[in-house]
Amino acid sequence: MDAIIDLRSDTVTRPTAAMRKAMAEAEVGDDVLGEDPTIKRLEERTAELLGKEAALFAPTGTMANQLAIGLHTRPGDELLCDPTSHVYVWEGGGIARLWGVTTRTVAPASKNLDGPDFDGLIRPDDCHYVRTRLVTLENTLNRRGGAVHAPAAVERIGTWAHSHKLAFHCDGARFLNAAVALGLPAAQLASPFDTVSICFSKGLGAPVGSALAGSKEAIAQAHRLRKVLGGGMRQAGVLAAAALHALEHHVDRLAEDHENAQILARAVAETPGLKLEFGPPETNLIWIVVEPRLGTAAAIAATLREQGVLVSALGPQVLRACTHLDVSKPQIERAAQTVRRLAKA
Ligand SMILES: *Cc1c(COP(=O)(O)O)cnc(C)c1O
16 A cells, blocks of 8 residues: 555545444444434534534535535525636536526635625626525635635625625535644634535545534525435444544644645645646645646656556646645655656656
């Protein structure tokens, strides 16, 4: 396992021995009947962590986000989000397909979205127009290099949304990366939002699982919608046990992933023909532009693969590398060496 350094995604982690033990020992019951004590504990713990009244376990982050969109909107409504958002680009058009909701993308004037980017975007209350109903924000923002939204900007957007009676949802697949990077409590970062989704299956290292947190009322509605989408699970406490273990043991260590990302990013920045798309990483994602003189992203990914380093080619000239629980510091140093050798080859 040590020979291959898999930086394609932070979803590639395998459950640790301690996590598997927690899973094996989990107390379980039928969660559709409300009888799984481990899922209940995870939901309570997640709600507490995010400073919300309630939380709901979901099989995937996509489902958790779609539940939020479904509960905040009705067909014919409109949601506002960054054009690179996972909810808009990577969820199979679920916004339209599942909920009959249209999307208006809002590109940030500077680096990340801020309150003023939304000025004037509310459609007039007139029968010609859709009803603008929801703002979603992704934190950290994958397609902008894992950038962390500044808390003050998030508050300004939230204030704007709420002043226009819009709901405010956070796609927090990597929300705890943001909290660790800022050194702030997750609950504080979550406070401007009505609902927040988080993923246990990314940097936290659980094999499966996400959660949606919000008010009791919102989560009761999400619970209904989860059943509609076929997301009601039975003795899934074995999965919740992995997530609980991750919350207990794998949150603070996200800082190591962020440090490792810096090591790899330095190698990229110092390699002629490669460039950091968004500058030094703030969290665990390194987006890399490959200059055509070095070849295509796919060709570079193939060369790295031959040397045991896996990265994702996510555009003709764009690569992404992610640091995570299953990449040690010596491994990232080896990956950095491999990248540096590219220019010489
Ligand atoms: C991974 C991810 C999700 C959810 O993905 P699933 O694979 O459905 O768990 C949502 N948002 C972002 C930004 C992600 O990176």
